[in-house]
Amino acid sequence: MKGQEWYQATEVAEEYEEKRFSRGGRLIDRREKQAVLDAIGPVEGKRVLEIACGTGRFTVMLAERGADIVGLDISAAMLQQGRHKARNAGVADHLEFMRGDAARLPFPDDHFDTVFAMRFFHLANTPASFLSEMRRVSKDQVFFDTFAGPSTRSLYNWLLPMGSRLYSLEDVQKLLGETGLSLVDSDHDWVLPYGFYRKIPDVVASRIRDMDTAIGDTMIGDQLASVSYWNTSVE
Template identity: 65%
Template sequence: MKGKEWYQQETVVESYEDKRFSRGGGRLTDQLEKEAVGEALAPVGDKKILEIACGTGRFSVMLAQQGADVVGLDISAPMLGEGRAKAREAGVDDHLEFMRGDAARLPFPDDHFDAVFAIRFFHLADTPEEYLREMARVSKRQVVFETYNRSSGRSLYNWALPMGSRLYSRREVDGMLDAAKLRLVDETHEFVVPFGLYRKLPGGVAKAFRRVEEAVDRTPLGDRLASISYWNATVE
C-alpha cells in the first residue's frame, strides 16, 4: 500500500485537514465529496456502515450525524486519534467506532455491514482486487468506492507526484467488480479539474472553475474527461 508510512507520521496528521479541506478550493472539494458519499449511501439512518481508510473521520462523522452506526478502519493510529476527537466534539462517539486494521484482512464476519465504502483509497492500493473482495465479503448489500481515471488529465502529471497514484481504466474497474462478485448499479464521474489543483485556488476562483466543470459535465465529453469516478455496486 503506497503511503502507508507517510500517513502514520504525527506531523502529517496534524496538518492533514488544514492543508487539504479547510479553506478555498479545498473546502469546496470537501463539500462535493461529502455530497457524493451521502448520495451514494442514502438513506443512511439506522444502517450499519464500514468506512475503509477512514483517515480523520470526515465521512464517518458525517454519516453518524445522519443516524448511521459507523465503524471507521484505518492503518494510521494518529489519523484515528484525530477521528475520535472529532467524533466526541460532534457528539456522535456513541454511534461511531474507530479501529486500526488492514483493509486486506478485515476483522469482521461475512455480511456484517449494510454498506461498505472507501474514498481516496484505491489510488494507493497495490492489490485492489483483494481489497474489493474483502469489502464485498463483509457487506450484505452495498459497496461504494472511488478510482482515479487513466484517461483523465491526471495522467499528464501523475508521474511527478511524490507517491504517484494508481490510475484505472474502465476495463480494470469492470474486472475488479466481476472478481468481487459485485454488480454495478450506478456510477458518477467528477472533477475535470483535478482536486489537487482545486486545493490551491481561492474559494471564488474554485467556484468559477466548478461552474465550468458543470457545463462540461452536460456534454458527451464530461464523463470521459473526469478525473475521479464513484462506483456504487451491490453484492450479488
C-alpha cells in the first residue's frame, strides 16, 4: 500500500480530519457520507464491514443508524481516533474497531451483508487482491470509490508526494470481472479535485461546488468527473 508508514503515524491521525474535512473539505465529507448512505440504504440490523475505516467517519455514522458494524484499519493511531469519536457519539458499545490487514481479512466467507471501502483503492498496489477479499466476506454487497483518470485528478496527482492510482471505466470493469462482482449502479462526481476544495473557505467552496455540480449534470459530466462511486453485488 502506498503511504502505509505515513498513514500510521500518530500525528497524521490526530490532524487527519482537520486537514481534509475543514473549510471547503466539509463539502467532501457530506458528499461521501451521502454516497455511502445512498448505496447501502436502510442499515438497521445489517451486518456491515468497513475496510480502511481510518478515524471512523462512516463507521460511527452507520452505528448511529443501527448497523451492526465493524471498522477495520491497519493504523492503530487512526483507530484510536475512531474510538474517541464513537464514545463522543454514544455508540462505542454498538460497533467494533479492529486492527487488521485488508489483504487478509480475519472473517469467514459470506460473513457480512455489506462490505465497503472509501478513500482506499487509490492507494492499492494490487487492487484485485483487496477487492477479492471484500467479495469473499460479503454475501450481498460491495461498495467502493475510486479516483478517475483521465480527469483533473491527473493534474493534481503531480503535486502529491505519494500520488494516487487512477481508474478508468475499463479498469473497474476488469476488476469486477476478476473478482466475481456485478455492477449494480455507479455515480460520478467532482469535476474539480478534492484538494482544490480543501484550500478554500466554506462560502467560496459552496459557490464553486454549485458550478461543479451543474457541469456534472450535463451530458459530459461523467467523463469529466474525478471521483466514482461503485455499487456492486456478489455473483
